[in-house]
Amino acid sequence: MGSEKKVILTGMQPTGLLHLGNFLGAAYNWQKVLDGYTCYFFIPNQHAITIPQVPANLRNGTLNCVAQYIACGLDPERCTIFVQSHIVGHTELAWVLGCLTPLGQLYRMHQFKDKSAKNENIYSGLLYYPVLMAADILLYNADFVPTGEDQRQHVELARDLAEKFNGTYSETFTLPTPLIEGAGARIMSLKSPEHKMSKSDSDSNGTIYITDEPKMIRKKIATAITDSGDSIRIDPERPGIANLLNIYCAATGITLADGEEKFRTYTTYAHFKKEVAEAIIALLEPVQEKYRAIKDDKAYLQSVIQRGAETVQPIAHATIAKVYRKVGFLNQ
Ligand code: ATP
Ligand code: MG
Numbered sequence: 001m002g003s004e005k006k007v008i009l010t011g012m013q014p015t016g017l018l019h020l021g022n023f024l025g026a027a028y029n030w031q032k033v034l035d036g037y038t039c040y041f042f043i044p045n046q047h048a049i050t051i052p053q054v055p056a057n058l059r060n061g062t063l064n065c066v067a068q069y070i071a072c073g074l075d076p077e078r079c080t081i082f083v084q085s086h087i088v089g090h091t092e093l094a095w096v097l098g099c100l101t102p103l104g105q106l107y108r109m110h111q112f113k114d115k116s117a118k119n120e121n122i123y124s125g126l127l128y129y130p131v132l133m134a135a136d137i138l139l140y141n142a143d144f145v146p147t148g149e150d151q152r153q154h155v156e157l158a159r160d161l162a163e164k165f166n167g168t169y170s171e172t173f174t175l176p177t178p179l180i181e182g183a184g185a186r187i188m189s190l191k192s193p194e195h196k197m198s199k200s201d202s203d204s205n206g207t208i209y210i211t212d213e214p215k216m217i218r219k220k221i222a223t224a225i226t227d228s229g230d231s232i233r234i235d236p237e238r239p240g241i242a243n244l245l246n247i248y249c250a251a252t253g254i255t256l257a258d259g260e261e262k263f264r265t266y267t268t269y270a271h272f273k274k275e276v277a278e279a280i281i282a283l284l285e286p287v288q289e290k291y292r293a294i295k296d297d298k299a300y301l302q303s304v305i306q307r308g309a310e311t312v313q314p315i316a317h318a319t320i321a322k323v324y325r326k327v328g329f330l331n332q
Contacts, residue, residue, distance in 0.1 A: 007174075008033055009142035011042040011084070013199070014061040015053070017209040018068045020280065021197035023287070024184025024250040025148030031073030033146070039079035040140055040312060041069055043305075046084045046091065046132060050125040051115065051200060066301045068210065071291035082308030084136065089316030093135035094128075096323055097161050100168065101131050105160075109153055118200075134158035138165075138173045139319050140312065146179040149186040150196055169326040184250035190224035193239035211288060214281045221277040222270075232263035232272050241269070244276050251279040 010030065012022055033039060043065050048058055062083060069081055084090050106112065106127050116122045130153075137145055137158045145155045155178035162173035187197045191206030201207055208220055226240040234242045234256055249259040266272050294300060325331075 005036070005038045006143040007040070007140060008037040008144045008146060008179075009040040009042070009137055009140050010146050011044045011136070012065065012069075013044050013048045014058060014065040015048050015051070016061065016199035017211055018065075018072070019187075019197050019199060019210065020208040020247065021148060021184075021187035022199070023072060023210050023284075024187055024247070025181075026146065027069070027072035027074070028184065029146055029179075029181045031075075034073075034075060034078040037144070039074075040142070041074055041079055041081050042136065042308075043069075043081075043083045044133075044136065047129055050123065050129050051119060052121075063298060063301050064295065066304055067291060067295040070294060070304070071287045072210070073287075076304045076307070080308045080311045081304050082312050083305050086305070086309040087139075087312055087316045089139050089320045090132065090135050092320050093139050093323060094132040096327060097134050097138070097165070098128065098131045100161060100164050101157075105157065106130060109157075111150060111154070115200075130154045130157045131161075134161045137176045138162055139316050141174040141319070142176050143174055144179045145176050146181070148184075148196075149180055152178050152180060165323075172322060172326060184246075187247060187250070188239060188243040190220055190240075190243070193225060193243045208280060210284055211291060212284075214277075217280050217284075218274075218277045221273050221280070224273065226269050230267055230269070232266055232269075233260045244273065248276045248279050251276075251283045 008030075010026065012018060012026065018027065030039070030041065043062055045058060045062050048061075066081060070076060074081060109130055112127055112129070115126055119126075133151075133154050134157055137155070138161070145151075145158070147155065155176055159175050159177075162175050166172055189195050189197050189201060189203070189206035190208070191203050195201075197207050199207075205220060205223065208217055212220070221244070224240060224244060226244070227238045229238060229241070232241060232245055234245060236242070245256065245259050245263070249256050254262070263272055
């Protein structure tokens with residue numbers, strides 16, 4: 001009997017330590033779905049090289065990312081964790097999908113615009129990245145793709161390409177749906193709250209990493225940009241304070257309305273900031289404890305991704321065989 005469970009697939013680039021946005025917008029929600037779905041969590045190292053990387057850092061960062069996934073609650077006994085470059089089907093499918101993707105659609109992607117504005121040398125891989133991401137998703141016929149808000153457009157492209165392939169050839173791919181959850185979906189930088197918190201941000205003071213010590217978290221929150229007002233509420237004109245309130249609510253699991261009510265009588269930001277910092281520290285404590293316990297156990301981490309590759313390889317093979325047959329590639 002085949003499994004009736006719906007398929008979830010998602011991943012985080014091994015481009016640096018995970019931050020609070022990755023945690024609240026992504027990993028924290030992922031561990032809640034482990035038992036209800038067939039879950040594939042992969043490490044998109046091929047996406048990572050769309051921005052130049054130091055090879056040794058990428059190699060170490062990939063294994064480190066496995067440790068961070070597990071520390072964030074992705075129990076490898078209840079889900080599959082694997083590395084993108086171990087499965088050749090991702091790039092094979094990306095080529096086929098790329099031949100169905102209008103160039104204009106790629107130029108319109110927000111993330112391409114953001115990242116190309118931030119980097120001096122822009123390579124075609126950065127433009128092509130969403131096609132590879134569509135291949136990641138469609139290769140395993142994922143039903144749902146949990147992500148932060150910044151990836152919505154990319155999942156929509158994957159859906160468009162699935163429809164296009166199905167319409168051009170015949171019914172092949174499941175149409176994926178993004179799963180984007182509430183308050184944590186868009187955590188902003190503490191230093192420039194009009195931009196999202198990012199691993200690739202060069203100002204580390206704007207970013208809380210999941211491994212930051214309590215002292216560091218208190219310092220970063222205390223020096224977060226706010227404004228000269230004194231009321232604590234969601235106001236688009238005051239993105240710094242809105243971001244801190246959003247973080248507090250996501251970290252403690254309360255609604256924004258309840259958060260505004262809780263802090264209604266506060267008259268200084270300092271007191272509020274202390275509570276935000278303590279909420280983050282409490283949230284990250286179990287993650288940090290688990291991370292410390294496994295991060296240096298390379299044999300264990302390798303065994304997790306080895307097992308993951310063995311689980312997904314046959315699925316990828318079957319999809320590629322079907323796709324190649326449908327597009328008219330001759331068998332060997
Ligand atoms: P990079 O700067 O290298 O792109 P990143 O911080 O954007 O790194 P990704 O690996 O691209 O992280 O994204 C991993 C997951 O985290 C995705 O699901 C993404 O939507 C989510 N995510 C990233 N940044 C944030 C954020 N600031 N708030 C909420 N979710 C986020
Ligand atoms: Mg990103």
